[in-house]
Amino acid sequence: MAIMMEVPGADGLGEAVDALRRWQQDGSPWQLHPGDLGWFWRSGAEATAAALRIWRRDGRILAVGLLDGADLLRLTTAPDVRQDEELARRLTEDVITPERGVLPAGKVAIEAPKDALLQDLLPEHGWRLDEPWTPLRLDLTEPVQDPGVRIEVIGAEQGHVHAAVLRASFDKSAFTTERWHAVASGLPYADARSLVAYDDRGDAVAAVTVWSAGEGKPGILEPMGVHRDHRGHGYGRAITIAAAAALRELGSSSAAVNTPSSNVAAVATYRSAGFEALAENRDLARG
Ligand SMILES: CC(C)(COP(=O)(O)OP(=O)(O)OC[C@H]1O[C@@H](n2cnc3c(N)ncnc32)[C@H](O)[C@@H]1OP(=O)(O)O)[C@@H](O)C(=O)NCCC(=O)NCCS
Secondary structure (H helix, E strand, C coil): EEEEEEEHHHHHHHHHHHHHHCCCCCCCCCCCCCHHHHHHHHHHHHHHHEEEEEEEEEEEEEEEECCCCCEEEEEEEEEECCCCEEEEEEHHHHHHHHHHCCCCCEEEECCCCCCCCCHHHHHHEEEEEEEEEEEEEEECCCCCCCCCCEEECCCHHHHHHHHHHHHCCCCCCCCCHHHHHHHHHHHHHHHHEEEEEEEECCCCCECCCCCCCCCEEEEEEEEEEECCCCCCCCCCCHHHHHHHHHHHHHCCEEEEEEEEEEHHHHHHHHHCCCEEECCCCEEEEEE
């Protein structure tokens, strides 16, 4: 049977989240995670559903893509069909053809796992490698060290604190308390925790959200930031260690993150917290 692509309705989100959960495994190259959908949920369930593209064969979901902005598709597949030629050809046709409603004409990019056949096909259509990203990973078999600062798990009544630290961490951030609640209302948030680190004076200085994909699977940090007035005092390292500990408690086998290699401070911070930098990966871009 032919492969079909669909845009799920809001009631189809659960199936996509479940597929992404199942596909996470240690040793797999960096790939779209249920936490990425969870973080996208800040725009609401309807917008998250509208940004999703799902490919099926015989009813089975083979690939899930998230339009993370109008010009970036973040895509992954079930592990056993990474090299499936029919799927790779269909995905290629769909992403290079604007009329198919996946990516628009002009300058666009795709993030896909390194071992996906799509990576070999797109360059045949003139796509090139984009800027390098560094995936980092911490094994969670052994307990994590103490972060050394006060860490709070943030509940609904403290969402504004988490939102304010993130706003003060990322340039041009439009993150609000309302958006924090939208994230917390999302399906993937059942396996997530928001943490805030406090300094000795009781000021909220760093924030992270961690996303588990279930017992024995890699979890991710998204996003992580330190308030711009409080950088250079070890809070980035501390909140990252706290994030790893929270993921371990949620049953994750490892903590993972992917950051542009140009974000030297972030790469240094994750390494300082014990993460190992893996081989760089690059999006494929056109235009
Ligand atoms: C990245 C960020 C979290 C670092 O926070 P921080 O509190 O200043 O970091 P720390 O003080 O804990 O430093 C941790 C390590 O990173 C290093 N580091 C921090 N900033 C650095 C910089 N600009 N350049 C080089 N190294 C840097 C420190 O020297 C330290 O290394 P060490 O432990 O080996 O001495 C902060 O700059 C930030 O919030 N940036 C914007 C948001 C962001 O990019 N988040 C990550 C997205 S994936």
